Amino acid sequence: MSLLVAEGLSAGYDRGQVLHNITFEVAEGEITVVLGANGAGKTTLLRALTGLIRRSGHLELDGVDLMGLSTEKIAARGVAHVPQGRGTFIDLTVEENLRIGAHLRPRGEKREIARWYEHFPRLGERRTQKAGGLSGGEQQMLAIARALMSSPRLLLLDEPSLGLAPKVTQELFASLGVINAESGATIVVVEQNAHLALDIGSSAVLLEAGRVVSSGPADVLKANDDIRRAYLGG
Numbered sequence: 479m480s481l482l483v484a485e486g487l488s489a490g491y492d493r494g495q496v497l498h499n500i501t502f503e504v505a506e507g508e509i510t511v512v513l514g515a516n517g518a519g520k521t522t523l524l525r526a527l528t529g530l531i532r533r534s535g536h537l538e539l540d541g542v543d544l545m546g547l548s549t550e551k552i553a554a555r556g557v558a559h560v561p562q563g564r565g566t567f568i569d570l571t572v573e574e575n576l577r578i579g580a581h582l583r584p585r586g587e588k589r590e591i592a593r594w595y596e597h598f599p600r601l602g603e604r605r606t607q608k609a610g611g612l613s614g615g616e617q618q619m620l621a622i623a624r625a626l627m628s629s630p631r632l633l634l635l636d637e638p639s640l641g642l643a644p645k646v647t648q649e650l651f652a653s654l655g656v657i658n659a660e661s662g663a664t665i666v667v668v669e670q671n672a673h674l675a676l677d678i679g680s681s682a683v684l685l686e687a688g689r690v691v692s693s694g695p696a697d698v699l700k701a702n703d704d705i706r707r708a709y710l711g712g
């Protein structure tokens with residue numbers, strides 16, 4: 479079943495249109511990756527999904543039309559967005575960051591925090607430290623854990639691997655796999671590295687210059703000759 483359906487979605491900025499007629503679906507409970515080179519429109523797509531920019535077309539979450547809804551209302555419907563970069567409050571402690579994430583779901587906050595410390599033990603060890611003092615990978619884990627504090631139906635992650643060492647990225651993506659398997663959270667993750675993306679995702683959407691050039695099950699995209707040549711090095 480599709481949790482999110484986008485049909486003919488177009489969006490952009492004052493300077494001009496960036497996304498053209500984007501159509502794709504996100505299956506409930508799965509990890510979908512959005513793949514594409516720098517400037518392809520991946521970040522813009524996540525912004526369009528959460529209503530941060532002007533968009534047109536059709537967009538629904540679990541049958542509910544999102545086009546008329548504000549970013550706040552879309553968040554309240556269970557869409558959590560971790561923007562590109564380190565989305566943490568650097569002057570607050572790890573635990574304070576997580577408590578901010580609980581604002582949509584204040585009851586059960588302590589239990590939820592304990593749960594994410596279990597998933598990301600390094601955050602638990604550093605719970606009283608300022609987020610700004612964490613490593614890049616730890617800050618990314620914190621940003622993701624904070625978004626998960628609201629038990630979202632759909633988690634949107636914009637290039638969580640950006641600037642991380644390959645080993646840290648592997649760890650982070652392994653955590654995402656566990657979180658997806660355990661909680662059934664539906665995840666859309668933007669990733670530039672096609673190898674990684676097609677390994678972690680069950681489906682993928684490939685963007686080029688603001689258009690979907692390919693989409694479908696990750697293993698089908700992996701086997702596609704054009705995609706192999708252009709994105710997987712042969």
Ligand SMILES: Nc1ncnc2c1ncn2[C@@H]1O[C@H](COP(=O)(O)OP(=O)(O)O)[C@@H](O)[C@H]1O
Pocket residue numbers: 491492493496514515516517518519520521522523
């Ligand atoms: N805030 C913005 N204002 C105007 N143009 C933007 C803005 N952000 C991105 N763009 C333009 O939109 C296009 C797609 O950018 P982006 O969505 O950031 O790509 P990606 O995330 O795939 O690297 C680029 O041409 C970029 O210059």
Ligand SMILES: [Mg+2]
Pocket residue numbers: 520521522562636637
């Ligand atoms: Mg981007």
